[in-house]
Amino acid sequence: MRLHWLVPGLIALALGGFHPRSAFAQSEISATAVLGLEGFDVPTTLTDEMSEQLRQRVASTRDMRLVSGKDLIEVKLVFSCADEAATCMTQAGKSLDAHKLIYGSVKRSGDDYAVWLKMFDVRRAKIESGLTETLPRKSADPAGIKAASARWFAKLTGRPVNIGSTVQVTSNVSGATVLWDGIALGTTADLPLTIADVAPGKHALVVSKAGHVTAKSQVVVAAGQAVPVVNVTLQPSPEQAVKAVAKPVTKNAPATQAKDSDVQAPAPGDIQNEHAGGGRGGYRAGFWVTFIAGLASAGAAVKFGLDVADVNKRLDPYRRFSCMGNQLCDAKGTVRPALTTAEKNSVSTLNDEGSRDQTLQWICVGVGSALGIASGYLLYKGYIDSDGEHPQNQARHGLRIFPTAGASSSGIVAEFDF
Structure with missing residues (x-):
């Protein structure tokens, strides 16, 4: 009697079980390759460091998977795409099994560096995003490049800038090497050495320079904290050479002194022999x-x-x-x-x-x-010569020669006593 309500209800229930696929499916993970940046009149170490920092950004992003990439120059030569045409970059991306490509170039601009970066969508065969920025020369160190790469990656991908805390290190000695968690990040100078993108937690700071005592400390960084300047004081190394001074033995020493130490004072002749042997x-x-x-x-x-x-x-x-x-x-x-x-x-x-x-x-x-x-002379001075020894010990050390005679022969016998 109520069948006219049953059929629409079953239809509604069936339709309710079908949700859009995207509502439950996880976001797709894009295979991304970072091509080595092309440099024009810039150090190779600079472009290598920039490329490596961008690769680390891709590797640390959840919805991206870093795939092995080649240098941009090599890709241009292999696929004959001097102008970075879309068809050429698409072929390069497919050969690397990548969904997206990040590439660009660096050129000297006065004392600074001009940076061009692009993100290319391989499946759509078009540039997804791009940027042009200037990297100051004073920031062209590992710490500065690391901070800049975070901004570049955020602009290319549309993600928020994920920059950690900042630590600045100074010292009373210029030119001291600064190690942060065992990695050398630079040397101290008049201006503080900036360590950017520091993860929260405890970090080991080591500052060292030849001729000074190495300073070791632990820096605790909270999330998003801008740590004040850490001033490390290096002390000069103390003198390592210490001369041994022999104490004179008093002939009329009190009897109680020997009793307290339970050690009998050596005879003057023994002390003389000890120093003579030590000099050899x-x-x-x-x-x-x-x-x-x-x-x-x-x-x-x-x-x-x-x-x-x-x-x-x-x-x-x-x-x-x-x-x-x-x-x-x-x-x-x-x-x-x-x-x-x-x-x-x-x-x-x-x-x-x-x-x-x-x-x-x-x-x-x-x-x-x-x-x-020279060996013969040193043998004589070190083992044979008896100069400086006490007379009572001369017969016991060095070279002794004895004449021998027999019924049919004669000769000498030499004896070394060290």
């Missing part, structure tokens, strides 16, 4: 250095000598001697023809190689001989 440390170290270097020189001399012998051996087939009238013979007496031009060139090359090896051999012999003499 430099001679002994020098002996081992010159000894090892002398061995290395001797080894090199042997090596180059073997090289000379090898060259002579390789020259044997080319040697010619007069024999049997006007004929030429080799070293074995076999008649051989005269050397050709190629063989003469080979002989010349081998002679040059042999002369070089022989020169190096004699240099190593000379250096090794000098090192051997």
Whole structure:
């Protein structure tokens, strides 16, 4: 009886179940490629830093997916599009599997830099947005480029500028390196070093310069906070060299002093021996250095000598001697023809190689001989010489020579005691 109400109700219910697809579907993620910016009379590091900052912006945007891109110059060469025509850029975007392209150029404008950027829609084959801005030269550092890229990206995409907090760092020393979270961002100067787009949270600040004590601190940044200037004071490094001073031993020292320390004062002779032995440390170290270097020189001399012998051996087939009238013979007496031009060139090359090896051999012999003499002197001064030792210890240290005699022979025995 109420069927006339049932049919319209079912129809309304069925239609109510169909909502527009866009009401539930998530926003589409656009594959975006940032082409390396083209530079005109500007440093390559500047265009590389700008391109990298734009890529980081794309990568950090939720509805964008960064795809690998090439330099704009390379794209122009590959697709022959000197004027960046729409058809050409469309082909480039499709080859990169990108929905959108961000590209542009940088040109010097006086002391500053003029920046042109465009966002190209590959599927629609047209420029979606563009901008022209000037980057001051004083802002052409990593921190300044990072802040500027945030503005550029916001203008190209229509998104709000997502710039974090700002930190400024100064120091009492100019030219000090500033590390922010382990990344070098610049050096201190008369004007504060600006660190832009700083994420909220704790950050490590390190300021260092040669000849000064490194300053380390922690900076806490709140969201959107403009942190006041952080002034870092660097102190000069203290002197590292400390001279050891020996305390004199008093002959009539109180008995209670020895009892309290439980250490018996050394005899004057022992103190003298201790300082004498300590003074030999430099001679002994020098002996081992010159000894090892002398061995290395001797080894090199042997090596180059073997090289000379090898060259002579390789020259044997080319040697010619007069024999049997006007004929030429080799070293074995076999008649051989005269050397050709190629063989003469080979002989010349081998002679040059042999002369070089022989020169190096004699240099190593000379250096090794000098090192051997120096090593012998340092051996004597460091281990054998007994000057300055106490008389009671002279018989126990250094070189001792004993004559020997037997029924059929005689000689001497040398004994080293270090």
